[in-house]
Each structure stands twice: as C-alpha cells, then as structure tokens.
Amino acid sequence: MDNIYWNSFKTFFKIGAFTLGGGYAMIPIIEAEVVDKYKWVDKDEFLDLIAVSQSCPGVFAINISVFIGYKLRKVRGAICTALGTALPSFLIILLIAMFFHQFENNTVVAAMFRGIRPAVVALIAAPTFNLAKSAHISLYNCWIPIGSALLIWALKVNPIYIIIAAGLGGYLYGKYIKPTE
Amino acid sequence: MIFLSLFITFFEIGLFGFGGGYGMLSLIQTETVIHHHWLSSAEFTNIVAISQMTPGPIGINSATYCGYTAVHNGGFNGLMAILGSATATFALVLPSFILMILISKMFMKYMDTPAVQSIFSGLRPAVVGLLAAAALLLMTPENFSAPSQNPWQFWISIALFVASFVGTKFIKINPIRMICYAAFAGLLLLY
Numbered sequence A: 001m002d003n004i005y006w007n008s009f010k011t012f013f014k015i016g017a018f019t020l021g022g023g024y025a026m027i028p029i030i031e032a033e034v035v036d037k038y039k040w041v042d043k044d045e046f047l048d049l050i051a052v053s054q055s056c057p058g059v060f061a062i063n064i065s066v067f068i069g070y071k072l073r074k075v076r077g078a079i080c081t082a083l084g085t086a087l088p089s090f091l092i093i094l095l096i097a098m099f100f101h102q103f104e105n106n107t108v109v110a111a112m113f114r115g116i117r118p119a120v121v122a123l124i125a126a127p128t129f130n131l132a133k134s135a136h137i138s139l140y141n142c143w144i145p146i147g148s149a150l151l152i153w154a155l156k157v158n159p160i161y162i163i164i165a166a167g168l169g170g171y172l173y174g175k176y177i178k179p180t181e
Numbered sequence B: 001m002i003f004l005s006l007f008i009t010f011f012e013i014g015l016f017g018f019g020g021g022y023g024m025l026s027l028i029q030t031e032t033v034i035h036h037h038w039l040s041s042a043e044f045t046n047i048v049a050i051s052q053m054t055p056g057p058i059g060i061n062s063a064t065y066c067g068y069t070a071v072h073n074g075g076f077n078g079l080m081a082i083l084g085s086a087t088a089t090f091a092l093v094l095p096s097f098i099l100m101i102l103i104s105k106m107f108m109k110y111m112d113t114p115a116v117q118s119i120f121s122g123l124r125p126a127v128v129g130l131l132a133a134a135a136l137l138l139m140t141p142e143n144f145s146a147p148s149q150n151p152w153q154f155w156i157s158i159a160l161f162v163a164s165f166v167g168t169k170f171i172k173i174n175p176i177r178m179i180c181y182a183a184f185a186g187l188l189l190l191y
Helices: A004-018 A023-037 A043-055 A060-104 A107-134 A143-153 A159-180 B002-016 B020-035 B041-053 B058-073 B078-110 B114-137 B151-169 B175-189
Strands: none
Touching: A004 A023, A004 A060, A023 A043, A023 A060, A043 A060, A043 B078, A060 A107, A060 B041, A060 B058, A060 B078, A107 B020, A107 B041, A107 B114, A107 B151, A107 B175, A143 A159, A143 B114, A159 B002, A159 B020, A159 B114, B002 B020, B002 B058, B002 B078, B020 B041, B020 B058, B020 B114, B041 B058, B041 B175, B058 B078, B151 B175
C-alpha cells in the first residue's frame, strides 16, 4: 500500500509541531527528515528549493512543503504536506485564541504582557540590522530601506505598493541601467 | 461580509508577503490593525509574542488568531469564529500553494534569469525597510505607555526594549528566554 501521503503529512506535521522560532529554524530539521531520512530530494536539490522558497512570497515553511509534496505526488501530495505544516500552528493558536480572552484581563497575565510587549518590539528591531547586512545595504542603496520604512510608518503607505515598486524598480534598473554601466 | 474581506486580505498578504515571517509583519499589521481595525496594536503585539513562544510560522499564527478574533469581535458565535480562522489561514496559504506549483511545473528554469534576479535585487533592500517599519509601527503608547500617561511604565518599557535589543543581538540570548525574562520583569515592576 502506498502510504507516502500519510508519511509526508506526518513528517511535515512533526516539523510544524516541534520547531520553535519559525521559518529559518526549521531548515536543519526539514533537511534531516526530507534529505537524510526519507531521501525525497537530494542535498543539491534541497538547497535550490530553499533558495527559491526564500525569495518567493508567503510563509517559507509552506513554500518548501508544497515543493516537496508536489515533487512526490503532484497536487495531492502538496495538499498533504501543506496541511501537515499548517495544522499544528492552526490548532495551537486556535486554542489560544479561544481561551486567551479569558486570561487577558487577569492582572497577573496583563502585567506579564506589559513587560513582554516592549521586548517583542526589540526582537523585531534586532534582525533588521542582520538582514541589512545580508541584503548588502550600503551608503548607495540605504535610501531604499530607509525610504520604504518611512513611507510605511510616517505616511501610512500600504507595504504592498512598496513591494510592487521595489520589484518593478529592480526590473527596470536591471534592464535599462545596469548593462550600460 | 467579514469572511470575504478576511479571505481577500490574507490572500493579499500571502501574495505580497516577501521576506519571511518578520518581513510579513508590517503587511499584516497595516491590514489588520490600521486598515480593518480587527485588532488593536497591543493585541497584535501579544500575537507576535505568542507566536514566538509557540511552534510554527508566524504568518500562519497571526492569520489563525486574527480570523478568530475578527469574527468573534463581529458578534458571531464560536463556531463561526473557528470558520473565520480557517478562512484566513486557507487564504494565506493559497497564493504560496499556487505559486510553488507553477514554479515547480514550469518556471524553475526562469528563476535564474537576469530579469527575475533584477526583480529580487530590488525587493531585497525594500524588505529590510519593511522589517524596520514593522518595529516602528509597534512603538505605540499601547505597547510602551507614554511619559504623560504613566512615566514609570514608559521608562520601564524603554529599559526593557533596550535590554532585549542588546540581549538578543549582542549577547545572543535565545528570544524565547528573553520573552520569559521580560514577562518576569513585567510581573515584578508593572503589576
């Protein structure tokens, strides 16, 4: 009996259920299961899939699971792996959403979250600088992130327009300006 | 029609959410807090904190939580709220699903072409800006209080912000542990 559907669902469910810290923390765990244990893709192909999944929009873990599921058993395989990845978070957060409202106004929980919220803002601010380094931000192109952040924050521009403008700008720059440099 | 607007909103977030979990945050926040008022700024920050402490991608976590809360606050019962959760999560995943299948089917060979690489070269610096915007957008009186409103809480919040920034970036403290420290500090100082 072909139970690759069940195996792939189970594998990605496990990955979704046990990896804290989201996307990038999942890479070594996905690799251990998908490349080393089940040999669904080889190492080189896995690296290619990571690169494409990272550059594409959407949730990284879903992107990579759809790739592997589709490779195994086309659309039905992709449904199994995507469902496996999304289901643990969905169920956990659903439970929290259902019951958090009851605890939110509890004075102890409220005090804890008053301390947590400024820390979370710092947790988002810190990786900005790491990302700036890996995106090769220099004096010449720092106007792009600074300008985008200011447009979104101060002028309330929808980030979707920034994304479209940046993609289009990159395309036009590559097509008309770069070759003549 | 709240289900339709949840679907459209999270489909858009899935389609334009470049740069992984944190990169998506400013998009999710603009749509759910500023545009639709489904969540308050503090609620949104709580979700980010909860996402850090629970497994799974932050995009899925916020879609699930937001779908539930939006429908629940709209005055529907629990079952409809669960349906709202499912709608938002499904809508977020759908663009990835379609796009990844199209890429594996026919566009894998185009991913390395100069045109596609140029598009990404424009997107990469912008995503840095999106991430910075996500942090800036969260610096609100709801999360930090204000000197005029509650100076004690304001300065404690600033201190916790600086400590968490230095702690995770330079001392490399695990983010989950950092959140636990902040929760403890909140309990001691902001009760």
